[in-house]
Amino acid sequence: MLDVAKKSGVSHQTVSRVVNNHPNVSEKTRQKVLLAIKNLGYRPNHAARMLATGKTSTIGVLSHDTTLFGPASVLHAVQFAGRELGYAVSLISLKSIYPEEVMAGIQELADLGAEGVIIIAPQSAEYKMLNRTSRELPAVIIEGRDTATIPSVEVDQFLGAKSAVEHLIQLGHKNIAHISGPKNWFSAQRRLEGWKAALADANLKSSTVKEGDWSPRSGYLATKEILMDRTITSIFSANDDMALGALKAINEAGLAIPEKFSLVGFDDAPASAYLTPGLTTIHQDFDEVGKQALALLLKLVRGEKLNKRRITVAPELIIRASTGKPPRR
Amino acid sequence: MLDVAKKSGVSHQTVSRVVNNHPNVSEKTRQKVLLAIKNLGYRPNHAARMLATGKTSTIGVLSHDTTLFGPASVLHAVQFAGRELGYAVSLISLKSIYPEEVMAGIQELADLGAEGVIIIAPQSAEYKMLNRTSRELPAVIIEGRDTATIPSVEVDQFLGAKSAVEHLIQLGHKNIAHISGPKNWFSAQRRLEGWKAALADANLKSSTVKEGDWSPRSGYLATKEILMDRTITSIFSANDDMALGALKAINEAGLAIPEKFSLVGFDDAPASAYLTPGLTTIHQDFDEVGKQALALLLKLVRGEKLNKRRITVAPELIIRASTGKPPRR
DNA sequence: AACCCTCTTGTTAACGATAACAATTTCTCA
DNA sequence: TGAGAAATTGTTATCGTTAACAAGAGGGTT
Numbered sequence: 001m002l003d004v005a006k007k008s009g010v011s012h013q014t015v016s017r018v019v020n021n022h023p024n025v026s027e028k029t030r031q032k033v034l035l036a037i038k039n040l041g042y043r044p045n046h047a048a049r050m051l052a053t054g055k056t057s058t059i060g061v062l063s064h065d066t067t068l069f070g071p072a073s074v075l076h077a078v079q080f081a082g083r084e085l086g087y088a089v090s091l092i093s094l095k096s097i098y099p100e101e102v103m104a105g106i107q108e109l110a111d112l113g114a115e116g117v118i119i120i121a122p123q124s125a126e127y128k129m130l131n132r133t134s135r136e137l138p139a140v141i142i143e144g145r146d147t148a149t150i151p152s153v154e155v156d157q158f159l160g161a162k163s164a165v166e167h168l169i170q171l172g173h174k175n176i177a178h179i180s181g182p183k184n185w186f187s188a189q190r191r192l193e194g195w196k197a198a199l200a201d202a203n204l205k206s207s208t209v210k211e212g213d214w215s216p217r218s219g220y221l222a223t224k225e226i227l228m229d230r231t232i233t234s235i236f237s238a239n240d241d242m243a244l245g246a247l248k249a250i251n252e253a254g255l256a257i258p259e260k261f262s263l264v265g266f267d268d269a270p271a272s273a274y275l276t277p278g279l280t281t282i283h284q285d286f287d288e289v290g291k292q293a294l295a296l297l298l299k300l301v302r303g304e305k306l307n308k309r310r311i312t313v314a315p316e317l318i319i320r321a322s323t324g325k326p327p328r329r
Numbered sequence: 330m331l332d333v334a335k336k337s338g339v340s341h342q343t344v345s346r347v348v349n350n351h352p353n354v355s356e357k358t359r360q361k362v363l364l365a366i367k368n369l370g371y372r373p374n375h376a377a378r379m380l381a382t383g384k385t386s387t388i389g390v391l392s393h394d395t396t397l398f399g400p401a402s403v404l405h406a407v408q409f410a411g412r413e414l415g416y417a418v419s420l421i422s423l424k425s426i427y428p429e430e431v432m433a434g435i436q437e438l439a440d441l442g443a444e445g446v447i448i449i450a451p452q453s454a455e456y457k458m459l460n461r462t463s464r465e466l467p468a469v470i471i472e473g474r475d476t477a478t479i480p481s482v483e484v485d486q487f488l489g490a491k492s493a494v495e496h497l498i499q500l501g502h503k504n505i506a507h508i509s510g511p512k513n514w515f516s517a518q519r520r521l522e523g524w525k526a527a528l529a530d531a532n533l534k535s536s537t538v539k540e541g542d543w544s545p546r547s548g549y550l551a552t553k554e555i556l557m558d559r560t561i562t563s564i565f566s567a568n569d570d571m572a573l574g575a576l577k578a579i580n581e582a583g584l585a586i587p588e589k590f591s592l593v594g595f596d597d598a599p600a601s602a603y604l605t606p607g608l609t610t611i612h613q614d615f616d617e618v619g620k621q622a623l624a625l626l627l628k629l630v631r632g633e634k635l636n637k638r639r640i641t642v643a644p645e646l647i648i649r650a651s652t653g654k655p656p657r658r
Numbered sequence: 659a660a661c662c663c664t665c666t667t668g669t670t671a672a673c674g675a676t677a678a679c680a681a682t683t684t685c686t687c688a
Numbered sequence: 689t690g691a692g693a694a695a696t697t698g699t700t701a702t703c704g705t706t707a708a709c710a711a712g713a714g715g716g717t718t
Contacts, residue, residue, distance in 0.1 A: 001674065011698050016676060024696055046442045047379035048674030051703045056376065072401045079422050088441050091420045093408050112417050113375045216603035245603040271600065274545035274574040330704065340668045345706060353666060377704030380673045
């Protein structure tokens with residue numbers, strides 16, 4: 001910067017003003033400085049700027065396995081939205097799920113200077129700890145639950161699950177099993193509740209639940225067990241990956257879909273439309289979730305008042321070929 | 330830091346020494362300082378440290394769509410390996426594929442102070458530009474091609490593709506079509522070449538190629554076209570997602586797999602084992618790729634000599650139920 | 659006891675930017 | 689034409705840390 005100042009014959013402060021688009025700089029000197037900047041290939045030092053202003057223009061994203069479709073999609077959206085607004089994104093993607101690790105991750109992001117943190121899909125065990133964090137650092141939870149101090153953005157999991165199950169009920173299914181996500185995931189809990197609620201509303205029993213781990217493998221295994229009860233005519237799976245595994249188990253059992261058995265997923269992953277048969281599922285607009293979360297976080301960072309502590313994005317039932325009327329007995 | 334110094338009755342420099350584990354500090358003062366740090370909840374300011382040392386301990390990851398299985402997996406591995414070694418990871422995930430955007434992304438990461446950049450799956454058009462970059466900033470390319478100035482880490486795409494096709498040839502297939510990735514992706518090119526090479530080695534013609542965009546949808550559409558030629562008995566798809574789409578098209582055409590038609594994918598995504606039938610595919614060890622890439626980049630950052638400019642990780646053919654002998658005519 | 663060496667601590671000056679205020683120039687209008 | 693206001697520029701201090709060097713304290717040797 002001093003080089004630029006010397007070359008263009010002004011003070012370093014004037015260079016700073018040009019770089020930051022301050023209003024009161026004459027056009028003539030601005031051009032002079034701009035030219036020198038270009039010739040010298042000057043680029044402002046981020047660290048120095050951070051130190052002087054106290055702003056880092058960085059936000060942290062803390063997520064469980066970003067290999068999963070949901071987190072990956074949200075991450076992508078958050079990152080993109082952030083970049084458009086001039087924020088860099090620092091990522092910490094956790095392998096394990098211990099609350100201590102989550103807290104350590106947040107601390108790390110804080111030390112890095114993140115102005116705020118977006119926490120993707122945290123698990124219920126962590127909530128107590130999270131509340132402590134938010135005092136130090138603005139935070140937004142995605143696909144989790146808002147807490148006393150941290151607002152959240154999520155697709156309405158409960159509603160999505162409920163409408164998925166209602167769709168099956170309308171088709172005439174009476175005995176609908178559920179493959180849930182890991183119970184310590186908040187979104188898994190909400191989907192489970194949605195399933196229960198839909199059944200209760202229709203005076204049906206919610207008897208069969210198997211817990212999976214979101215993986216196709218777990219869906220496959222769960223379905224094997226579920227199919228031992230031949231009175232069950234359909235499954236609502238808490239995500240598409242597990243539904244995919246379920247599909248295989250159903251095929252292996254020789255049950256035609258949708259004639260003999262119906263299946264609904266959750267996520268609307270790109271692959272789901274191209275399964276055989278196309279999977280009826282709940283579409284989640286992760287892009288919207290990411291955008292909203294970032295907007296919310298920035299408000300928090302700027303100290304603005306929040307009118308909503310919890311933003312929900314509407315899920316959408318996508319009916320494809322994996323659901324039909326239950327077989328006559 | 331000054332507070333800590335005051336509280337523990339030493340100079341700020343001594344505090345700095347304690348924080349950085351410098352050798353010549355007496356045990357007594359170390360404990361005093363440590364205590365003060367704990368009581369005051371002191372945490373070093375990253376920005377100031379960066380400014381003073383010139384090191385940011387940050388590496389950048391630039392990737393195309395991190396929603397895809399490959400990039401997402403690599404990102405996860407890189408991020409994890411980096412964090413273990415004390416490096417923060419800044420992510421830029423691109424929506425579009427223009428070289429200008431890639432260069433802008435790298436420039437952004439450089440301005441942020443990244444000590445090095447890992448570029449995931451760049452496309453061929455960008456290579457000229459990339460070479461320019463590496464002069465300013467250490468870089469490693471993943472799933473691309475090493476260049477004059479940038480080393481690379483990749484699963485051996487060519488070998489993987491070749492062994493996939495050889496597997497089909499061994500089963501007796503004579504007419505093997507290929508669904509390629511976008512031609513401007515380097516990995517798509519290499520897989521295409523592998524397919525060609527295997528066929529050439531067996532004196533078979535490499536006639537039918539359809540270009541997809543990695544999505545299930547494109548695999549589905551490509552397969553519809555391919556199936557119009559009834560002499561084709563198998564497809565090698567450049568990734569699992571497109572194979573999944575292909576599967577649907579094959580099913581719709583009423584061709585039983587593997588009795589009437591064989592299909593091979595590439596990636597070994599978690600879902601692929603649970604398709605019906607299980608997909609024969611090429612496994613890529615993305616974890617290993619990420620680790621190796623990070624190790625390579627750190628060598629570069631430290632100015633160490635590289636013994637290899639190009640690291641390849643061995644692919645592995647996973648035979649499942651989607652491949653079998655071609656039907657007798 | 660004087661000297662030198664080593665170990666520990668302190669002092670001062672960077673790092674590269676912005677903030678706050680001071681100084682200068684230019685403009686406006688009576 | 690001159691005074692005051694506005695616009696433009698410059699000067700100095702500051703952000704929180706590490707680097708480089710200086711100074712002091714303690715111990716052993718002769």
